[in-house]
Amino acid sequence: MIEVAIRLARPGGFALDCDFTVPARGVTALFGRSGAGKTTIIQAVAGVVRPDAGRIVVAGEVFFDSARRIDVPIEARRVGYVFQDARLFPHLPVERNLRYGERRSRAVERPIGFEAVVALLGIGHLLARRPHTLSGGERQRVAIGRALLAQPRLLLMDEPLAALDEARRTEILPYLERLRDTMGLPILYVSHSLDEVLRLADTLVALREGRQVAAGPLAQVMSQPDMLPVLGRFDLGTLLDCEVVRHDADYALSTLAFAGGELRVPQVERAVGATVRARVRARDVAIALAKPESVSVSNLLPAMVEDVRAQEGPYADIALRVGEGRLAAMVTRESAERLGLRPGLTVWAMVKSVAVEGSRPEFRDAGPTAPR
């Protein structure tokens, strides 16, 4: 497990207060807007920033404990840190950048091999180059490789894609997915981009203005109404783990099954039986009291209202139970009153749009494994 429970106050008025325990495997995203305290948390985990009080424990190893006066120095923590701005050593060629941490790793055995990392990140042709001759995307890949070769027990990534343009981002994301799926290394991933989080994360810690809003498995956290201030109205929604049931080549559609029924979506490039993650935004779910007959929306699901939250402002947040699953919906407060939405009411959920976020292999056992 990775346990982070820290408090910290800065003269500028910034204060951080968080307390979460997440699995020491897969990707844990620290998510929130800038100024939320995401970077400060991983700096504290790395030992770069010292919290005022608290505890940081990674896989049984105590990094920091104010009560027991433990503060392990940065270099002894063995965490790989990938900075937003790469921070390659300008005076060393790529290969010596990569070897910098490898040479200094005290591990007797080095489970993460040089050749494997170079192959994983596709940087073999860059080894002799100088950092200033690399593109932003290449630099970031080398920085990831350098961190991996230091044989870390935990990888910290601070918005590794934020400094890159859209094309470079698309170039790097597949490498990050391969890294997640092959290295068996826990990753703390800082991001303010929902797309990245949905694509990479298994666990989510949501932060807002230095406070922890929610922490837990991604799908569970994403549908919590607490997430509204973090995500905003536009992005609030539900994540559904689905199985591809069949493809309909005539209409280029696929059918996905989830706990609450089936969804018809534009054809996904996955085999029948594959697991995919689908996202339904709350604003894309409309509610009808009777089954609508002549509508263009093809995903109609029988549902039951579980909760209605409508205090002020134009919108009401509706929690629906659909079969064994849940779905968040958003309608105007006026509509909610007109329809008389209340817990227990049976309704029809009209899902106007579904985004499919890509497939997820099952977790491998913890412990580094060589990439294929």
Added chain:
Amino acid sequence: MDMLTPEEWTAVALSLRVAFWATFWSLPFAVLTAWVLARGRFPGRSLLDGLVYLPLVLPKVVVGYLLLLSLGGRGFIGQYLDAWFGIKLIFTTAGATVAAAVVSFPLTVNAIRLALEAVDRGLETAARTLGASRLDVFFSVTLPLMLPGILSGALLAIASALGEFGATITFVSNVEGQTRTIPLAIYSATHMPDGDAMALRLTLVSVVLALGSLLLASVVDRRIRVMIGRA
């Protein structure tokens, strides 16, 4: 080589030797001082700062006289240097080297300090997360990145040591072959009835040496910047 008389060659060779050794010995101390001034947080830092830059603003004759008082044959340090180690600085090349080193020290420290302050501390943090201790980080990251500053500081030190006059003549006097560097030789020449030609030739040498070291500094600086990827 009859461009210069043997006496003039002696002065030129002596100047180069004094300037080289003065820079050589003061460089490690200059790096250390620059590091302490740029990174250190301790009471009395401002005082140290002032002391380091003092020789730059004091009249050089005063610097020379202070050296005489402290390191001279009966100086409070000098007498022990002689008694314990047999080191005599008065009237010797070693003394001229000390005078040149003290006078050029603030310039060297300043150049190195600017270079140190330009080093991205984020790179040092990155190095530590990769398992390097503080000392390791200094030698593997900070020092290589300071290299252009250290070299330009060294060349500046050599150039200023070549031109040192006041402190040298006050501290170790004007002894041919021992302490008579180019500036002192020019000064002597102007006091001789037929010394004008000699003064002129040595002046020319001074200009060439100064210009040469400045050019060398810019070439070396450019080379190193390319080498460490700062071009």
